[in-house]
Amino acid sequence: MGICLCGLGGNGMVVWFLGFKMKKNPFTVYIFNLAVADFSVLLLSFLIILVNFCVQGIYFHDQNAIFAFCYWVHAPYYFFHLTGLGLLTALCTERCISVLFPIWYRCSRPKHLSAIVSCVLWAGSVLSTLLVLIIFSSLLLFSNLILFIKLRYGSQRRHPGRLFVAILLNILFFFVFGIPYSVEIILFVYHSNELLPENLSFLLASLNSSINPVIYFLVGSYRQRRFEASVKAAFRRVFAEKTMCEEGSQDLRDTAAESSV
Secondary structure (H helix, E strand, O other): OOOHHHHHHHHHHHHHHHOOOOOOOOOHHHHHHHHHHHHHHHHHHHHHHHHHHHOOOOOOOOOOHHHHHHHHHHHHHHHHHHHHHHHHHHHHHHHHHHHOOOHHHHOOOOHHHHHHHHHHHHHHOOOOOOHHHHHHHHHHHHHHHHHHHHHHHHOOOOOOHHHHHHHHHHHHHHHHHHHHHHHHHHHHHHEEEEEHHHHHHHHHHHHHHHHHHHHHHHHHEEOOOEEOOOHHHHHHHHHHHOOOHHHHHHHHHHHHHHHOO
């Protein structure tokens, strides 16, 4: 319950900052929706834990009502959990494309692509959980590996930037904390969820949904081997990073200015 409350506060701050205090870019649209999904996961987690805590040692004449409540809460819980996986995959994939194909990304990327993809992911999370997990996990791992190799060993090496570091940490922690519960969803579908310790995977899933705001704060506040910044300043350092499109537009303006001179 403590983890859920901390995560609700952290994700609520991310939603508030990106929703009302900062102009969105293609990547922060995904981060905003990811924070909404994580907030929803933690809220449902809190309700599940609260109900189980209240019924411990208490006899209810209508046990079916408790089972029905847990079932109907777990259904949207799976939905938000898988939506978060899809949003994290889309975030990493678009970041990878912006590095591999900067000219196309700069000139031909649809303006509202991030919003459209986010809406499709929210609607598409009702698809088969097995298919969603396999596709999203493969894309997530593959695109992040390509992006890392490109930035580190490409012909034009660049510092990855705070936003990339934050995304990379999000993905690493998802594979540690989020995958076990995703696997449990699949096992639940096939009625064989006895293979995983449910309480442990549930705890790890709550940690996964709670840790992203902490990552944003730590990455944004890290300066000269010390952590010193307000939450607002740390978020701004991470989320205000220029996208490839903005960098390209600035380069084109600079080139035109030099030509005119």
